[in-house]
Amino acid sequence: MVSKQDEFVSHITKQSEDFSQWYTDVILKADLVDYSPVKGCMVIKPHGYAIWENMQREMDQRFKATGHKNAYFPLFIPESLLQKEAEHVEGFAPEVAWVTAGGKEELAERIAVRPTSETIICSMYAKWIRSYRDLPVLYNQWCNVVRWEKSTRPFLRTSEFLWQEGHTAHANENDAEEETLKMLEVYREFAENVLAIPVIVGKKSEKEKFAGALRTYTMEALMLDGKALQAGTSHNLGQHFAKVFDIQYLDRDGELKYVWTTSWGTSTRMVGGVIMVHGDDRGLVLPPKVAPYQVVIVPIAHHKDGVLEKAQELYGVLKETFRVELDDRDTYSPGWKFNEWELKGVPVRLEIGPRDIQKNQAVVVRRDTGEKAEMSLDSIVENLNKLMQDIHNNIYKKALRFREENTHVALTFEELKDIIEKKPGFVKAMWCGNPACEAEIKAKTGATTRCLPFEQERLGEACVVCGEKAEKMAYYARAY
Amino acid sequence: MVSKQDEFVSHITKQSEDFSQWYTDVILKADLVDYSPVKGCMVIKPHGYAIWENMQREMDQRFKATGHKNAYFPLFIPESLLQKEAEHVEGFAPEVAWVTAGGKEELAERIAVRPTSETIICSMYAKWIRSYRDLPVLYNQWCNVVRWEKSTRPFLRTSEFLWQEGHTAHANENDAEEETLKMLEVYREFAENVLAIPVIVGKKSEKEKFAGALRTYTMEALMLDGKALQAGTSHNLGQHFAKVFDIQYLDRDGELKYVWTTSWGTSTRMVGGVIMVHGDDRGLVLPPKVAPYQVVIVPIAHHKDGVLEKAQELYGVLKETFRVELDDRDTYSPGWKFNEWELKGVPVRLEIGPRDIQKNQAVVVRRDTGEKAEMSLDSIVENLNKLMQDIHNNIYKKALRFREENTHVALTFEELKDIIEKKPGFVKAMWCGNPACEAEIKAKTGATTRCLPFEQERLGEACVVCGEKAEKMAYYARAY
Numbered sequence: 001m002v003s004k005q006d007e008f009v010s011h012i013t014k015q016s017e018d019f020s021q022w023y024t025d026v027i028l029k030a031d032l033v034d035y036s037p038v039k040g041c042m043v044i045k046p047h048g049y050a051i052w053e054n055m056q057r058e059m060d061q062r063f064k065a066t067g068h069k070n071a072y073f074p075l076f077i078p079e080s081l082l083q084k085e086a087e088h089v090e091g092f093a094p095e096v097a098w099v100t101a102g103g104k105e106e107l108a109e110r111i112a113v114r115p116t117s118e119t120i121i122c123s124m125y126a127k128w129i130r131s132y133r134d135l136p137v138l139y140n141q142w143c144n145v146v147r148w149e150k151s152t153r154p155f156l157r158t159s160e161f162l163w164q165e166g167h168t169a170h171a172n173e174n175d176a177e178e179e180t181l182k183m184l185e186v187y188r189e190f191a192e193n194v195l196a197i198p199v200i201v202g203k204k205s206e207k208e209k210f211a212g213a214l215r216t217y218t219m220e221a222l223m224l225d226g227k228a229l230q231a232g233t234s235h236n237l238g239q240h241f242a243k244v245f246d247i248q249y250l251d252r253d254g255e256l257k258y259v260w261t262t263s264w265g266t267s268t269r270m271v272g273g274v275i276m277v278h279g280d281d282r283g284l285v286l287p288p289k290v291a292p293y294q295v296v297i298v299p300i301a302h303h304k305d306g307v308l309e310k311a312q313e314l315y316g317v318l319k320e321t322f323r324v325e326l327d328d329r330d331t332y333s334p335g336w337k338f339n340e341w342e343l344k345g346v347p348v349r350l351e352i353g354p355r356d357i358q359k360n361q362a363v364v365v366r367r368d369t370g371e372k373a374e375m376s377l378d379s380i381v382e383n384l385n386k387l388m389q390d391i392h393n394n395i396y397k398k399a400l401r402f403r404e405e406n407t408h409v410a411l412t413f414e415e416l417k418d419i420i421e422k423k424p425g426f427v428k429a430m431w432c433g434n435p436a437c438e439a440e441i442k443a444k445t446g447a448t449t450r451c452l453p454f455e456q457e458r459l460g461e462a463c464v465v466c467g468e469k470a471e472k473m474a475y476y477a478r479a480y
Numbered sequence: 481m482v483s484k485q486d487e488f489v490s491h492i493t494k495q496s497e498d499f500s501q502w503y504t505d506v507i508l509k510a511d512l513v514d515y516s517p518v519k520g521c522m523v524i525k526p527h528g529y530a531i532w533e534n535m536q537r538e539m540d541q542r543f544k545a546t547g548h549k550n551a552y553f554p555l556f557i558p559e560s561l562l563q564k565e566a567e568h569v570e571g572f573a574p575e576v577a578w579v580t581a582g583g584k585e586e587l588a589e590r591i592a593v594r595p596t597s598e599t600i601i602c603s604m605y606a607k608w609i610r611s612y613r614d615l616p617v618l619y620n621q622w623c624n625v626v627r628w629e630k631s632t633r634p635f636l637r638t639s640e641f642l643w644q645e646g647h648t649a650h651a652n653e654n655d656a657e658e659e660t661l662k663m664l665e666v667y668r669e670f671a672e673n674v675l676a677i678p679v680i681v682g683k684k685s686e687k688e689k690f691a692g693a694l695r696t697y698t699m700e701a702l703m704l705d706g707k708a709l710q711a712g713t714s715h716n717l718g719q720h721f722a723k724v725f726d727i728q729y730l731d732r733d734g735e736l737k738y739v740w741t742t743s744w745g746t747s748t749r750m751v752g753g754v755i756m757v758h759g760d761d762r763g764l765v766l767p768p769k770v771a772p773y774q775v776v777i778v779p780i781a782h783h784k785d786g787v788l789e790k791a792q793e794l795y796g797v798l799k800e801t802f803r804v805e806l807d808d809r810d811t812y813s814p815g816w817k818f819n820e821w822e823l824k825g826v827p828v829r830l831e832i833g834p835r836d837i838q839k840n841q842a843v844v845v846r847r848d849t850g851e852k853a854e855m856s857l858d859s860i861v862e863n864l865n866k867l868m869q870d871i872h873n874n875i876y877k878k879a880l881r882f883r884e885e886n887t888h889v890a891l892t893f894e895e896l897k898d899i900i901e902k903k904p905g906f907v908k909a910m911w912c913g914n915p916a917c918e919a920e921i922k923a924k925t926g927a928t929t930r931c932l933p934f935e936q937e938r939l940g941e942a943c944v945v946c947g948e949k950a951e952k953m954a955y956y957a958r959a960y
Contacts, residue, residue, distance in 0.1 A: 041554035074521035101578040102628035148582035
């Protein structure tokens, strides 16, 4: 017999049956997003947007603590400006949405809806930066960007998405490189300590780097279906943009020099990462630091004397410290509510009924393990705080274990092909650095070079593709 | 002789000479904004953006405290959707930026860059709302919107601007009207208690209401040049959008009914309001609750032993409570710094030099009055907190006094014309409610009906234009 509880959850496809359908089921049923009448654009519903707001708050604090300031640059970029940096325009032009009319008037020049803002920002930096005293310039902006995509998935790839883009200018290569690596480290620390997502950090290959960059660094995470997700990138743009936009400064030595610029970004794509790293067959499992609600209180037998009052009292106590919801709807049964909040990924459920009140306790249920325990109301704030940290640590370790179990070593091209075909996850292999070899891997396996990790291992002396001398190990995977 | 200090400030045009030029001087020299290479779009620089961030934080808390949740809807609206509500499209079509191509492909249907989001949001509400249990829907979004403007001024009127737009759906007219008025009250309280801007609240005339609304409510503020600024509006949209987008719900009585919707918005325009309500000939005067820096510490003779250390110690103490900046640049004199921070509107300057350190004090200078006083370091946090409240109250009262002194009564049309021509400010006069009369006033004086205030006065029995029976008093003014 299918119980009512099972029935409710059975609306979600199992991960093992069809991961892609599981993802779609979860994002829609957990009320994170909806499809919109605009091709490729999504509506982010409150439960999804609140995750992004929490991510924003955590990241914004980190940006400010490292000396960055927020600013806002126009949504629109004249075509002539976008075309100034050759590699950049080549990379982005195919996915630009073009504005050609304002009101009833045709525009003299087409205007791009920003796919990224290097060009418009650099055109302003050229005006603002005069002397070494003006450097470094450390700005960030939170905004929407548009990349006209053929094939889209909510959070992972949409025509419009929300992101932050940092843009900085420095006196020399050293300072620019230091900034680029510092912000990658901010991202890594955020991913691991806030999102509980373990990431591989490293350098992108020439082929995979940002259009217009000198060097691109990345953090890569492994999803539960064994595909990689690029979760944030940081670019040392060298003097490419400085030269085409003529951003020069008068140095202490009296000479005019070009600045060095960087840019770095993360987006609502990370919400997709959180879903696919931590979710299970019952729905979302949200990391406590970004969960819209960290605790949900479900009163049991709440028509009985004193239950609702006690639940409200508990709510009042907890809301000083936690993001908490009291589910006092009388149109749904407790069982229905348990399922709904599990689906929505709330880290901790508190059940409180007449027997609990007598014993001055609540029943605590963890979303990550399903464990049930009794918790005294006396020290509940302190104990819930510890529990939040436990949950964070546990889901992080679980994700790390999954990644470790799904990271393979290939010593030959045959092995690499075989692994990619048969096993989900990352493959580590030696690479000579020749783009022809990574092209060969992509053509034969569908896997791309995710990065050259900072933590290198010596798996041999030769490139697995061509057999030439290889000094670097790369991570390969099929990716989102 | 012109002292260095005077010279620096003389770069700003005096308000009395040319208010418009004063505004332009201040926004550029105080580093709030810059013009961009895109016609009609502005770049909001960090000192300007931080004001908006502080406004956002204060408003967002208020929206959440009144039960609203944030969401995000697409930037793009298909032309067919925008055209569904007749009055709405008529109002907005002339200023829409149109996207006609994505990458290399021409689009089959033109897409509007949102000028406001009623249409896209209502198309989703039609999908989400099924039963009375789903009501009310109380959502807000923070985003950018675009209205293609011929003549623009930073913050006051730009082709792209940042704003928040609340969109709610209710079971009946009463609930919708209550929400509309509640959010106007949230705006009023915010304007007065956070921005220190006194506002007149009331109803817009039929002619001045939002395109597609049943009723529009507004808050109107008086700028120092005597022109009015509409600082926020709240619309009861009736069932106009519900009917064209078919948003129906099954009521308790088993009948299908159309919902009632509202929308309400405030924008970066309010930053312009803050500048023009509080500023003076030395530059910005920022309300403490939104000032990017509330306190600036300027060390005096800071090469002397212990001065910089003491300033840093003070900075460490204050930053727990205030947004504070320590200006320890050694490339500028204290006098230069005083001017710069006055220009930038920082509410309180603390000077600390060797003599102050001996006396365990700092010299405190208020931006609003220029008053200097000595303050013991022992209870400085408490005293500065009081001072912030004093400054807020003082600039609010000053603005209120200015408005009262510049609000006139007209008992006849001749008087009204004469006042508008010769005196800056608001004119109060009786109005019969006929649109022909307000059109006459606008044609003859350039003044528009700002609102029918909630606080009515009986200035006579007859409309000042046509002499017909008039039950309502209106505010008239030239406006931004």
